[in-house]
Ligand SMILES: NC(=O)c1ccc[n+]([C@@H]2O[C@H](COP(=O)([O-])OP(=O)(O)OC[C@H]3O[C@@H](n4cnc5c(N)ncnc54)[C@H](O)[C@@H]3O)[C@@H](O)[C@H]2O)c1
Ligand SMILES: [Zn+2]
């Protein structure tokens with residue numbers, strides 16, 4: 001089966017429109033017809049060369065929603081026509097982490113980074129001219145059709161419009177969970193969110209829902225600062241220095257209760273700044289990604305211990321995708337979670353590279369591919 005997809009042929013490189021060939025779904029797999037896919041910054045790390053795909057060509061996209069087109073043999077629980085949100089972490093349900101309800105750390109997650117199957121990293125379902133084509137996190141949602149493992153497929157009710165639910169597959173679950181889980185935002189807290197993209201806008205919503213008194217956004221892009229209030233930010237600044245000063249103003253000179261780092265490309269200085277901005281007992285949630293190579297970070301180690309600060313890494317908002325998707329879906333259905341409003345511009349699959357140029361220009365909270373456009 002042929003499909004039109006946005007694929008990297010080189011890294012660094014730009015996403016290009018290419019015909020890919022899809023294999024039939026095997027046992028435990030589904031072929032999905034995409035309805036929508038978010039343009040998360042994580043795919044762009046492979047385009048800029050911050051991160052290297054394990055195999056080229058490489059089909060991007062890990063934040064998708066679509067409809068089941070075909071069900072693999074002996075694959076109970078799914079039918080043609082089911083509505084699916086694809087989650088960038090699979091949940092095998094059986095590994096050490098899944099067994100504790102920590103499915104965001106599922107052992108199969110690392111394997112799906114290969115672009116192959118979550119349970120078999122050397123096995124591919126997509127190809128270009130007979131060569132295996134990697135699928136971002138085993139999904140590859142920048143394609144009209146894709147074949148995914150049921151461990152990455154969450155079935156959602158058909159009475160909720162599917163399009164904007166794609167954002168639950170990565171950005172919203174990650175950002176919202178960064179606030180309520182990793183940063184542990186509580187009523188009355190003062191919270192700083194560094195970076196107002198799809199992840200940051202969701203962290204702002206999570207912090208506001210958790211009852212934060214002050215949600216202070218930092219973003220150098222003016223448009224992002226203008227948009228922040230729509231999601232629950234109480235104010236926004238261009239620099240962390242201004243935000244930290246305001247947080248100290250609210251807390252008798254102490255600093256923010258937590259700072260959530262959701263900048264586009266993580267720099268060591270962001271972690272230094274975030275740690276400086278929080279009070280005694282404060283939390284720093286590091287959600288952004290820059291490189292997988294070790295890099296030195298300036299940290300006042302004495303103050304880290306004496307002030308009992310925490311630096312917490314975040315993967316998928318530190319909650320199970322199969323918990324976060326239904327919870328966030330209920331919040332959306334009840335009108336409390338803003339998803340449609342997060343999407344500034346919509347693109348065709350041929351326009352993915354333009355979508356990422358717009359992301360870098362700071363003019364999208366989130367870009368989205370509408371496959372039905
Ligand atoms: N840990 C995870 O599970 C996970 C999941 C998804 C995405 N991510 C990562 O989260 C990060 C954010 O993703 P996104 O899709 O929201 O990106 P994005 O590019 O849409 O948004 C990032 C924002 O950060 C702003 N920014 C840049 N430098 C800044 C600085 N020094 N201070 C404050 N703001 C700054 C940009 O102007 C932009 O608005 C990326 O690094 C992405 O790879 C991590
Ligand atoms: Zn993502």
Ligand SMILES: [Zn+2]
Pocket residue numbers: 090091092093094095096097098099103105106107108
């Ligand atoms: Zn698992």
